[in-house]
Amino acid sequence: MPLKGALIGAGYFARFHYEAWTRIAEVKILACCDLSEDKARALMSQFAVPRYYGDWREMIERERPDFVDVITPPGTHEEIVAFAAQRGIHVVCQKPLAPTLEAARRIVESARGVRLMVHENFRWQPWYREIKRIEQAGTIGDFTHIHMLTRLGDGWGDDAYLERQPFFRSYPRLLIYETGVHFIDTFRFLLGDVVEVYAHLQRLNSVIQGEDTGQLFLRFSSGATALWDANRYNEPDCPDPRFTFGELRVDAMDGHLSMNSEGTLRIKRLGLAPEEVDYEHERKNFAADCVYRLQRHFIDCLISGEAFESAPEDYLYNMLVVEAAYESARSGTIIGL
Secondary structure (H helix, E strand, O other), rough: OOOOEEEEOOOOOHHOOOOOOOOOOOOOEEEEEOOOOHHHHHHHHHHOOOEOOOHHHHHHHHHHHEEEEOOOOHHHHHHHHHHHHHHOOOEEEEOOOOOOOOHHHHHHHHHOOOOEEEOOOOOHHHHHHHHHHHHHHHHOEEEEEEEEEEEEEOOOOOOOOOOOOOHHHOOOHHHHHHHHHHHHHHHHHOOOOOEEEEEEOOOOOOOOOOOOEEEEEEEEOOOOEEEEEEOOOOHHHHOOOOOOOEEEEEEOOOOEEOOOOOOEEEEEOOOOOOEOOOOOOOOOOOOOHHHHHHHHHHHHHHHHHHOEEEEEOHHHHHHHHHHHHHHHHHOOOEEEE
16 A cells, blocks of 8 residues: 655745656555645656645645645744644754744654654765765875855845745844755765864845855864855756756775766876866756655655664754854854864
């Protein structure tokens, strides 16, 4: 018997979730819900979802799915997760998990009786899985520093973010809260626990409320460091900045590796010529099919009973780093964790 799922949300990013579910044979999507019936029915038609609801409570009560996929704004998550968990329904929930760390903690606590996984998909991008494999193989020795340069160019002008994600304009915190948390989680996936945080943040576009550019510096318990140099205002020099979300260099004791905006990885051992890494990464779904990979993992763990690679507590730790970044930017000091 397939696991029965229901989808809450039909906004910009929802189509990536819907499409990925169609490729997981162990799942049957029963219904979806969104305040906009037009948006929901467009996705239903495209991905063969049989039933629509305008009220997610009614959908959960009537359909009684095995799990719900929550693809709604952060402020709605606490009520939805608690409602589902009280009925024994598992949850995969988009990030940011909640507007505040306190609310996120309440969400995690409310879901103790079910399986909750945060839809933190960047670590599932195939280049990061390959980089982790290279790290574990010791190919270039211990990693010592990551430098990620991100330029998205979707946040300039009077119409910034309106076409795709207009709610970004009203976020009081944007760059770190919405985008940076992806890289915090990914850097932790590669380097371990964060012990120090320093951030410089600012707003370039006056039509939005939050910050849109800055630098985030992290130090890890191993002594390794990471720098995320990010800007959603200025444009990149590549045609699709949202494929890899930037260019990467990882320094290590025996060499370094680099990644360009097309996902091409190169390794250069000390004293030797660089070599291109042969690994699978295709333009499919979102950012080389990372949504499918995450949802595949969620279902595999529901079936097997194994722990998720990233537990809800991991996301709370990410949020601690987010809070430390904002405190660092406010105070101009290094914040220890």
